[in-house]
Amino acid sequence: MGELKNRYDVLVIGGGIAGMQASLDLGEQGYKVLLVEKDPSIGGIMVGLNKVFPTLDCSSCICTPRMAETAHHRNITIQSYTEIEKVEKKGRGFSVKLLEKPRYVVLEDCIGCSLCEYECPVDVPHEYDYDLGARRAIYIPHANAIPQVAVLDVEHCTFxxxxxxxxPTDCIDYTQEARHLDLEVGAVVVASGTTITPMGAKKEYGGDKLANVMNPLAMERVQSSNGPYGHILRPSDGKVPKSIAYVQCAGSRDKTLGISYCSRVCCMYALKQAILTKAYGDVDITIYHMDIRAFGKGFEQFYRRAMNDGINIVKAKVAKITEDEEKNPIVRIEMIDDDGRVEEVKHDLVILSQGLVPKWHPDGQLPAEEDTDGFFRIPDSKIHPTVSTTDGIFIAGVAAGPKDIPDAIIEAGSAAMEAAIYLESGKGAPVAV
Amino acid sequence: MAEKETSPIKVLRDRHGGMSDKLKAYFKDQNQIRKKMKDSLKGGAKTVPEIARDTGLESPDVMWHVMAMKRYGDVLEAGRSGDYYKYELKGDS
Incomplete structure (x- = not known):
């Protein structure tokens, strides 16, 4: 993964699929790239997904080789578990201040054997499984993590x-401290990614207090063979759900949340999860929606397949979700067709199709403007869809707005090309490392 | 390096002010819950609701701890009972 130098051609912020793609496209052209990731592993959201739509290919099977390729590329240095403190314009390039958080494990010496994790006595809700599963206070981030190195969560350490x-390699170092790093780069690609609207945002949907109302990324983990349960079970009691509902636009196209835009992927991930769960066996699945937006290649056919598989697609707005004494979610719907009829329907499990929001708001840490929706502003989005408001800073993937994986990869390639043109034009300051 | 060789765990503990009261309570709860669950499972394989009834613990808490114990090899899946999987103690747990 390379030793950290103090000068790079390009800083890539974010080690998800867009950040990795931009790094690889730049690295292949001979540019020296520093990829900074705030989490202990690269891979982003994609490596934790179960399958991708509409092909139903295994997501981690696509993402993991990309992670390995990035990690082993001669021109790419990965700086994981590191935060951006400040990026400032300096001459023809940028000065960069980073904060490397302590893992309490020597990165070069850890062999990822997990012996420390199995010996640790403290179980903690695992962020990677959206708290449905457990990790230990010292843990390997996940099975596909790169680097495959343990990290100690000191807040949960009993010492x-x-x-x-x-x-076995004496790689645990309790004396490690956070490290400030200063370096210079010629250009910046921001691929800081996305997260979903908070579970508690919609009080009428239970405000994150209902045991069997889940977020869609948690459902991805539940569906994954290496997920927290190993089966599709509901979190309150481990029951195999016989009735599952998806609530669409539960965080998008909703002015009450200040999110008026469509998140573009929710209809398709709900259909994907529904098709996959249905394939497991005897389960009724209903998708409550305002309208299904299936606009990509093969998406309409995917939608029709879902209907042919027996998924109930119901045009209705969900007004409220409560639960009965057995923690079964009760969904109050108002039919959009059928004269606005109101019904209350009991399900075993409900998934809120929450919208996408920006993961990172630079707040002065980076000289690029945000738009009114919180994503990075792209002044000339028709002609230069990855060029930010600041010369030398380029935006890739969902950092610029909601999009699916193929579109994020295309944009990453575009951002890499824009960065290369910028450096070659002499506006930026490509530096030999 | 000398500091590491002398007392590394003490260095870490001192820097972070030792275990917080919150973590002490969390750890104590975890151990008590696990003991109750293991005692319950000594009577044979059970579903999550059965363990919850037997121990008086909240069912979502039992679910989380069962999955944690399964992940780290303390319990094993032991077939199904209706809509629920059953879990049993691993031999050496």
């Missing part, structure tokens, strides 16, 4: 010292 006793 028992068991991990260091079992480590």
């Amino acid at each position: 028992c010292g068991k991990c260091v006793k079992v480590c």
Whole structure:
């Protein structure tokens, strides 16, 4: 993954699929790239997804080779578990201040054996599984993590010292501290990605207090063979759900949340999850929607397949979700067809198709403007869809607005090309490392 | 390096002010819950609702701990009972 230098041609912010693609496209052209990722592993959201739509290919099977290729590329240095403190214009390039968080594990020495994780006595809700599963206070981030290196969550450490006793390479270093890093780059590609609207945002949908109302990324993990349960079960009691509902636009196209835009992927991921769950066996699945937006290649056929598979597609607005004494979600719907009839329907499990919002708001850490929706502003989105408001800063993937994986990859390639043109034009300052 | 060799865990503990009261309570709860669940499972394989009834613990809490115990090899799946999977203690747990 390379040793950290103090000068690079391009800084790529974010190690998800768009950041990796931009790094690879730049690295292949001979540019020296520093890829900074705030989490302990690269891979972003995609590596945790179960399948991709509409092909139903295994998501991690596509993403993991990309991660390995990025990690092993001669021109790419990965700086994981590191935050951006400040990026400032400096001459023809940028000065960059980073904060590397302590793993308490020597990155170069850890062999990812997990012996420390199995010995640790503290179980903690695992962020990677959206708290449905457990990790230990010291843990390998996930099975496909790159780097495959343990990290110690010191807030949950009991200081028992068991991990260091079992480590076969003596790589646990309790004395590590956060490290400030200063370097210079010629150009910046921002691929800071997305997250979903908070579960508690819609009080009428239970405000994150209903045990069997889940977010769609948690459902991705539940559906994954390496997920927290190993089966599709509901979180309150492990029941195999016989009736599942999806609530569309539960965080998009909703002015009450200040999110008036369509998130573009929710209809398709709901259809995908429904088709996959239905394939498991005897389960009724209903998708409550305002309208289904299936605009991409093969998406309409995917929608029709879902209907042919027996998924109930119901045009109705969900007004409220409550639960009964057995924690079964009760969904109050107003039919958009059928004269606006109001019904209450009991399900075993409900998934809120939450919208996409920006993951990172630079707030002065980076000289590029945000738009009114919180995503990065692209002044000339028709002709230069990846060029930010600042010379030398380019935006890739969902950092510029909601989009699916193929579109994020296309934009990453475009951002890489724009960065290369910028450097070659002499506006930026490509530096030999 | 000398600091690491002398007392690395003490360095870490001192820097972070030792275990917080919140973590002490969390860890104590975890151990008590696990003991109750293991005692319940000594009577044979059970579903999550059965463990919850047997121990008086909240069902969502039991679910989370069962999955944590399964992940780290303390319990195993042991077939199904209706709409629920059953779980049993691993031999050496």
